[in-house]
Amino acid sequence: VIDDLRARVQEPTARGVAHAISAAIADGTLEPGQKLPPIRALATQLDLSPTTVSAAWALLTRSGAIRTDGRRGTVVALRTPPGPSRYRRVLTGRSSSAGPGNGLRIDLSAGVPDPALLPDLGAALGRVQRLPAPQTYLDEPVVPELGDLLRAHWPFPAEKITITDGAMDALDLLSDQLLRFGDLVGVENPCFPQLLDLLDARGVRTVAIDVDDNGLVVEQLRTALDRGVRIVFTQPRAQNPTGASLSADRARALAAVLRGRGVLVVENDSAGAVASAALISLGRWLPENTVHIRGFSKSHGPDLRLAAVGGPASLIDGLEDRRHLGQGWTSRLLQRVLLDLLTDHMSISQVARARAEYSRRRRLMVAELARLGVEVGGSDGINIWLPVIDEAAALVGLASHGISAAPGGPFAVDPNPAPHLRVTVGLLAHDHTEVARALAAAGGAVRWNAPR
Numbered sequence: 367v368i369d370d371l372r373a374r375v376q377e378p379t380a381r382g383v384a385h386a387i388s389a390a391i392a393d394g395t396l397e398p399g400q401k402l403p404p405i406r407a408l409a410t411q412l413d414l415s416p417t418t419v420s421a422a423w424a425l426l427t428r429s430g431a432i433r434t435d436g437r438r439g440t441v442v443a444l445r446t447p448p449g450p451s452r453y454r455r456v457l458t459g460r461s462s463s464a465g466p467g468n469g470l471r472i473d474l475s476a477g478v479p480d481p482a483l484l485p486d487l488g489a490a491l492g493r494v495q496r497l498p499a500p501q502t503y504l505d506e507p508v509v510p511e512l513g514d515l516l517r518a519h520w521p522f523p524a525e526k527i528t529i530t531d532g533a534m535d536a537l538d539l540l541s542d543q544l545l546r547f548g549d550l551v552g553v554e555n556p557c558f559p560q561l562l563d564l565l566d567a568r569g570v571r572t573v574a575i576d577v578d579d580n581g582l583v584v585e586q587l588r589t590a591l592d593r594g595v596r597i598v599f600t601q602p603r604a605q606n607p608t609g610a611s612l613s614a615d616r617a618r619a620l621a622a623v624l625r626g627r628g629v630l631v632v633e634n635d636s637a638g639a640v641a642s643a644a645l646i647s648l649g650r651w652l653p654e655n656t657v658h659i660r661g662f663s664k665s666h667g668p669d670l671r672l673a674a675v676g677g678p679a680s681l682i683d684g685l686e687d688r689r690h691l692g693q694g695w696t697s698r699l700l701q702r703v704l705l706d707l708l709t710d711h712m713s714i715s716q717v718a719r720a721r722a723e724y725s726r727r728r729r730l731m732v733a734e735l736a737r738l739g740v741e742v743g744g745s746d747g748i749n750i751w752l753p754v755i756d757e758a759a760a761l762v763g764l765a766s767h768g769i770s771a772a773p774g775g776p777f778a779v780d781p782n783p784a785p786h787l788r789v790t791v792g793l794l795a796h797d798h799t800e801v802a803r804a805l806a807a808a809g810g811a812v813r814w815n816a817p818r
């Protein structure tokens with residue numbers, strides 16, 4: 367490797383070394399995971415100063431070509447990070463595979479809002495008139511009136527609020543800014559798979575913190591902090607998948623554990639305006655250490671793909687700066703549409719109706735399941751977290767009724783999770799009795815070869 371690199375280095379600078387290593391990675395001479403020589407040894411062999419090689423390492427690390435791997439030293443990074451593998455597994459049981467059964471064809475696997483309950487986008491598009499063109503690509507990224515409206519309703523006095531292309535975009539930008547390979551973060555257990563996929567792709571290690579009906583379990587948060595987590599990701603209400611919402615008493619207890627630890631809390635209020643529970647944000651107690659994300663996909667439409675993110679100015683400024691390396695800002699046209707939907711009376715009442723309807727659908731299903739002896743927790747949102755004996759058997763059982771749901775495995779942070787299905791009951795307008803019966807029966811099903 368050294369001879370090869372010596373031949374490739376065309377100029378004795380950090381850039382020259384970085385180009386030589388990049389070329390060796392590109393043609394396969396250096397393979398993903400391969401250990402690179404220590405800086406001093408390489409410097410000696412290339413007749414360069416250790417400072418030059420060290421600067422080359424910094425360039426390569428920033429570009430993602432190499433990374434440090436604890437005691438192994440510096441290694442060649444994976445060429446492509448793993449994709450959304452958990453999220454893909456969630457979608458494997460969709461109704462295309464559902465059998466004939468009793469003729470129902472009901473897809474409750476996807477965790478998406480009911481299109482029939484979204485506000486009327488066409489009307490809003492019609493109302494949004496000609497927009498002023500941006501003067502430069504560095505203009506203020508948030509439409510001012512939308513920023514004012516969000517600030518007026520933010521759950522704590524955030525120093526700065528910006529708009530992103532959905533909650534996942536906000537989480538991606540925040541983790542890009544805050545997390546490095548090998549960092550330790552706290553996540554809810556169970557947790558929505560897209561976040562676990564994102565953290566996996568960044569090589570971040572997760573510590574599971576269980577969620578009960580009132581939010582994160584206090585003692586488990588304390589243990590996670592003692593283990594050195596730097597950031598805790600949480601959903602304050604209508605948690606996906608459990609439907610749990612943070613209570614005021616629990617929030618106070620969590621804030622007491624977090625106070626003075628310098629740990630950042632990233633709150634993802636993805637259900638937003640369609641959640642029935644009051645929004646209780648840890649930012650009320652820890653405004654300097656909380657970043658809060660408000661999603662609009664569930665309430666106003668996944669295709670608007672908008673979220674607001676607010677917190678410490680230094681963090682939000684960094685996020686906006688980083689965005690200028692990519693898409694720059696979120697379409698102001700879409701921001702205007704959202705502003706219209708948030709202020710138009712008809713749209714406001716459509717969202718209120720959706721909130722009430724999701725609540726009715728969830729309560730109906732929970733009550734039907736309770737009559738059949740199946741207890742599910744949580745109280746809010748579009749999903750239930752259904753305990754089953756065997757996930758695969760339950761999915762096959764449901765498919766025979768023409769129903770699909772998501773397997774619980776991809777939501778688990780623990781290696782040996784209790785089997786569950788996530789069922790998006792918010793999509794079910796009627797047939798609650800029949801579907802509850804199918805869910806209860808499927809939940810009790812055991813695979814023929816399952817260990818008992």
Ligand SMILES: Cc1ncc(COP(=O)(O)O)c(C=O)c1O
Nearest residue numbers: 477532533534558606636661663
């Ligand atoms: C908890 C949670 N966060 C974020 C998202 C994605 O939100 P967005 O469409 O705003 O990126 C989802 C989507 O289902 C979700 O359940």
